Amino acid sequence: MALLDVKDLGISFGGLKAVEHVNLSIEKGELFGLIGPNGAGKTTIFNLLTGVYQPTCGTILLNGNKLEGKSPAQICRSGVARTFQNIRLFKKMTVLENVMVAFHNQVTYSLLDGMLHTKRYRAAEEEVRKQAAKILEVFHLSEEKDVLAVNLPYGKQRKLEIARALATNPQLLLLDEPAAGMNPNETKELMDTIQLVRKQYGITILLIEHDMKLVSGICEKLLVLNFGTELASGIPEEVLKNPEVVTAYLGE
Amino acid sequence: MESVIEQIINGLRTGSIYALIALGYTMVYGIAKMINFAHGDIIMVGAYSLYVFISLLHIPVILSILLSILVCALLGITMEKVAYKPLRNAPPLAVLITAIGMSFLLQSLALLIFKANPIPFKSIIKLAPVKIGSITIAGISIITFLVTTLIMIFLTLFIRYTKAGRAMRAVSEDRQAAELMGIDVNRTISMVFAIGSALGAVAGILYVCQYQTLQPTLGALPGIKAFVAAVFGGIGSVPGAMLGGILLGVIESISKAYISSELADAIVFSVLVLVLLLKPSGLLGKNRIEKV
Amino acid sequence: MIEKIREKMTGRNRKLMMIGVMIVGYIACVFLAEGNLLNRQMKSLIVPLGINIILAVSLNITTGFLGELSLGHAGFMAIGAYTGAIFTKYVTWLSPFPAFLIAILLGGVMAAIFGVLIGMPVLRLKGDYLAIVTLAFGEIIRSVINAMDVTGGAKGLSKIPTYTTYTWVYLVIIVTIVVARRLLHSRQGRAIVSIRENTIAAEAMGVQVTRYKILAFAIAAFFAGMAGVLYAHNFSILKPDTFDYNKSIDILVFVVLGGMGSIKGSVIAATVLTILPEVLRSADDLRKLLYALALIVIMVYKSGNGKEMISRLLKKKEAV
Missing domain, CATH: 3.40.50.300 (P-loop containing nucleotide triphosphate hydrolases)
Structure with a gap:
């Protein structure tokens, strides 16, 4: 059983569908990357996973236990912790x-x-x-x-x-652009620390980043979001070759 | 039956005054995202100004009214410039405390100048009461309805159709974006404070004509009640303030007459608590989501 | 030098010293009060001063630690005062000591219960709304007391036994301060402060925000209630109007002036602001004016903009 199992997750704000049909399955111990251009809905997914927003549809299971409908504090106690993009x-x-x-x-x-x-x-x-x-x-x-x-x-x-x-x-650690605003050296050092922490504490990490190079270097699996929906997912080499992903990032 | 209708008319009259005050709260909240606690005391300043111009300086009534409105508008602008503007990016707690300080400042200045003893003031409204069937409507009620209705119509038109009104709406929607679009945010905020305070002055004049006595704390209670009205109607919403004010006036008047005059205030405040619990955005307000 | 001594003092020593300070403080107070060092006017100030300290420190728990403005603190004080007074007035068969002890605790507990009752629905709100609702509740409490028979209505309650002594006041002050301090160093207190600092992050760290907001309100109300009981049994007369919005603001001024979150500051501010107006023999009007100016100036100055503005003003003058 996957540690985190998200099915058909979606939320809309007054008719605007911010996130739609997102599926996510993270195995224990994995370092999973969530990438996508600005405004793709990455942070919204974090907010859904941590109970800041309640999803309009879909299910979130952690070790088979439902997370949706719980408060942020309860979710924290069931083993999901997060950082914030704006510190x-x-x-x-x-x-x-x-x-x-x-x-x-x-x-x-x-x-x-x-x-x-x-x-x-x-x-x-x-x-x-x-x-x-x-x-x-x-x-x-x-x-x-x-x-x-x-x-x-x-x-x-x-x-x-x-x-x-x-x-x-936590069992699952959600990191929202942990390297934002850092220079390459600092970023490198941070990524090393993250790897170290992951081994030492045996935790699973879901990481948001929009720098694809950085993410593909350390993540074992990726999910690419665009306009709130899933564009591609899988191992980095394949995902990055996906023509749709290339288009989303580089334009036509 | 007649007595119920008379109570409702009384309620509509106080409610209209609450509505005028509530407009000031709501407009300032909409644009500056703060509760101007001192707004209630602007009403007091309006009432005292009228008294000074008419009873002490013997200036003609119409001119006195205009001067009182001007005094309050200027006071509103000054207050914003001196106390609130430096705090624009401060935490809400600091702004609220400053506003409370402002309220106390105005009250204690009035206390020092005019002393605590109530000053009698003869109403400037000399309209004869009107009888419809067995119901009598006092002159002051008629004037109050007329003035508030006219003001509300003008204000709605102003906000909807003038350039300044559009600027006000833009700033209250998104201050930074409005600034980028070339709107002078400082001037717009000043203008809102001026308009809100001018409306407060009108409310103060109507209020003092109704109660015919002046006290430094006269604005505090109607101020807080008008705030309740603004929340009731949905803070930030102009039609909401009007609706909330009038409803609250009627609720208060009916409770005074039929439940208990001592508990009327408690009932009014319970309305606030209930609204905030059941529909925090008020009757006509919008829901806002905090960004994380 | 002092730093060195402080470093050497660890746990137990420090605790012993604190107890020493408390005892010395108590003896000093008794000397001042019972000896002929103070005139009658000053003597009559000691109990109100103590009550103000308790009120300020307790309000600091909601406003300073939790970071929510409470404008109804006088309401909790009123609940305590009336509960305690009604108890001692009707339970005359108890001797003064146990009667007053029970009255104080009862007043505190009753205020705390109201703190929770009011808190449960309301504390989901925040900021401006929360402040205004606490104000509303303070006024509701006052007008309900005004309309009740058992409280004597608007005429008030009189002939309350005068049980309040310096010792009682001193004891309650000590308990209030110790509780407030220890709260800061407990997991509950850290949770409360974290809500002030960043509610969303606090929740994400597993802090149940509503529960700890209610806890802060209940503790603050508890001590305000006790202060109310002391007040009632000092003046022997209670009137609902004593506990109006203005009283709540007075307490807020102590907290703001002393520095939000600082217990020491609250104590000092309450002391200075109780004694100063009496020493200056200024009328009540002037006191209010000074309070108002203090609130505005402190807030404007504390925000960076205020400092900037002042320095800019000064520079302008130099340039001219």
Whole structure:
């Protein structure tokens, strides 16, 4: 069974069909690329998968469990985490705190524990701190752990977004243009980190990108979107040879 | 039966005033995406200006009315320039707090100048009541209906058919795009504040003619209620503000007469809560989706 | 030097010092209050000052931590005040100490229950709408109290036993501050702050936004309710009009002036703004004017544009 199984997904905003008839099947451990020109509906698909929008039709199954109809928080708990194209960090919280928020559902002490600073509270907080620090280390953010997120340089903000998403302990990680605005060196480094994370944590990744070269280099499978519908899907070599894809990207 | 009809007429009269105030809220919200909390106090300023021009300076009535409207329009523009414009890209919380500060500022200035004691003011409307069958309609009611109806017709035509009206609609739809199309956004926003405040002045004049006393806080409650009306009708929608205002006036008047005069305010505010829960976009408002 | 000491102090030491500070603070307060250091006017200010601190710190939980403007805080205070007062007025067979303790808790709990009841449907809203609905609820609470018999209606409630002492006020202040501080360092508190920082991201990280908004409102209402009970048993008279919209704004001014999110700031602002008008012996009118100006100036200045504008103005003058 595929980890994520999307069938006939669609949504329309007041008559405008933003996404239509999208099918997606991602196996456990895969690095899957979602590509397409601007406005093709890539981010809309992320919003559908994470419960920000509710689909008008279609089904989304994660390990055979329905995701549609659930709230973003519930979806996060069932194992899907995401980053945002337009960075959405908790700006006035420190880097460490940003990651700690993501552990929200992995610690369970009660409000009263927190008020009385019980043993349970202290043990859980220490554990969270340790775990969070570990994740920051992977992304080379340890030195900045006490810096406010808003004061991080742009590239590191992007990394922090991924670190934070990873901290929710997801099975499936959705990355929305993680390399946007980065220079080639930074991009290369980021892609290496993503590969590393994937191996280390054994997670499945769905990646949005509109730079085809970049995506075809690291993804095992691709889905190309255009005008909200599926244009082609499969392994990169085949997809990129597809004449329709070439037309969509380069024009007639 | 007669008493019900009279209550409805009373409600229509207060409702018309709410509608005038609600127009100011709704237009400003539409274009500046903020609740101008001080809008209620513009009404107070309008009422006091009229009092100063007529009772203290003995200026002829018509001229006094025009001057009062001018004072409020200028006040609206100044307020926007000084307090709101610097905050255009600030978080909504900051803007709201500033607007509350503005409201308090106007009230406390009035308090310092005119003191807290109510000042009696004789209505400038001297129209005899009209009797239709067994129902009497007060002169003030007739004038209020007439003035509000005319204003609403003119405003609708203005927004729909003039160049300035088109600019206003464009800016409220998409400020950046409007700017790129060569619309002077700052001037358009100023104009909306001026028009909204001028309408507030008219509301203030009608209000003071109805209650015949002046107090620094006189604008606060009708201001908040008119805001409820604006939300009721769908904030950002001009016909919505008119409909919301009139409906709210009638609801209030009926509750006062038949349920409890003490609970009338509570009922009015419950309307707001219910509307926001059941149909947050209001009766005639549009739904908006936040972009992620 | 101070930094070094602070570094050396770890967990337990620091806690001990905090307790020390609390005790010293208490003794200082008692000295000020009971000794002949203060005149009668100043003495009569101590309890209202304490109540204002509790109100400011509690409102900071909704406005500072959660980032939602609540314009009905006085309404929660009213619920606490009336609940507590009615309790002590009718349960006369209990001796003062247990009666007042129960009254304080009851007032807090009742306010918190209303916080949740109001919060559940309303907190799906945000920003401007949420603010205006809290205002509406504050006014609804006030007019319902005004229309009820058990509350004495518009005439109010009088002859409430005067149980409020400096010690009680001090205790409630300490509890409020400790809870607010510890909240910030708990997973619940982090969830609340993350909603303020970015609601969509918070949800995506698994934070149930509505639940934590309600939690913040309930905690804030709880302490506002307790402050209400202290208020009722200090002045012995309650009138619905005390708890109007203006009172809510007064509390908001403390929070904004002290810096949203800063507990220390709230305490300082509440203290200064309670004492200053009395010291200056200025009329109430002037106080309102200053509050209004403070709100506007702080907000305009804090936004980058404001700073820019001021520096541009200064430059212009230099150029001339």
